[in-house]
Amino acid sequence: MDKIKYRCLLFVIFISNSVVAQTDGDTALQNLQKAYPDAIKAVTSHYIDWRDGTRMQIRSSFPVFNRLMGWLHHADSSVGSISRRDILDDSYEPFFRKMYGNTPSAVKRKLVTIYWMPHVFGNRYPLRVTTINGVAKKLQHISAALEKLPRSYYRYLNNPGGSFYWRKVAGQGYLSSHSFGIAVDINSQYSNYWLWDYQRYKRPVSQLPRPNHIPIEIVRIFEKEGFFWGGRWYFYDTMHFEYRPELFMMG
Numbered sequence: 001m002d003k004i005k006y007r008c009l010l011f012v013i014f015i016s017n018s019v020v021a022q023t024d025g026d027t028a029l030q031n032l033q034k035a036y037p038d039a040i041k042a043v044t045s046h047y048i049d050w051r052d053g054t055r056m057q058i059r060s061s062f063p064v065f066n067r068l069m070g071w072l073h074h075a076d077s078s079v080g081s082i083s084r085r086d087i088l089d090d091s092y093e094p095f096f097r098k099m100y101g102n103t104p105s106a107v108k109r110k111l112v113t114i115y116w117m118p119h120v121f122g123n124r125y126p127l128r129v130t131t132i133n134g135v136a137k138k139l140q141h142i143s144a145a146l147e148k149l150p151r152s153y154y155r156y157l158n159n160p161g162g163s164f165y166w167r168k169v170a171g172q173g174y175l176s177s178h179s180f181g182i183a184v185d186i187n188s189q190y191s192n193y194w195l196w197d198y199q200r201y202k203r204p205v206s207q208l209p210r211p212n213h214i215p216i217e218i219v220r221i222f223e224k225e226g227f228f229w230g231g232r233w234y235f236y237d238t239m240h241f242e243y244r245p246e247l248f249m250m251g
Contacts, residue, residue, distance in 0.1 A: 028087040035246035057081040100180035104166040127163040130181035138225040161185030183242035191239030
């Protein structure tokens, strides 16, 4: 193939991939509005309109246009910005900072304490979770439903690993979902985490055995309330559940 034809082919592939990414990104953006209707008023190709009157810019793939588009659409720089690729890669921390709080103190103002499976464990396990998007109430529904499972399931739910904790993901530069009070870890004794398995087997993630000991009945109770299970991720974490209703719309 001569150089001109080769360059043309590369250009066509680049444009085709860009169109697919744009389409997928637009779908993901609309899913955000459907998943968080109490927080998001509208989503367009250039911004997210929040119900508190602020506007978050959706960045272009071409950086030169971002400042102009932000000015044209009156985006509020104080709430950060987001791109379609951020959403597709599940790396949109500014979105969560805007939703749940930009600092630990801001997040804490919306936290309440609930007790994990109190009819089974009493007040042994207080969890601090956010009230935003009804997360605390949803987790109480989950707790009540889990109490109705046979006693043989309780060992997976005993001694939960925790809820609110402002921190970065281990080995990464972005905040954990625990930082926003939307996540809970169940008993780590019966859990598998990709990093632990990587350190044990010394293999790439794609070659790890991906063991799981968490019964699917527990997973389904969480998922019914919009909590995504970490066991479904490529970089799996089977103890982990976080409130992410938009992820159930990706299929």
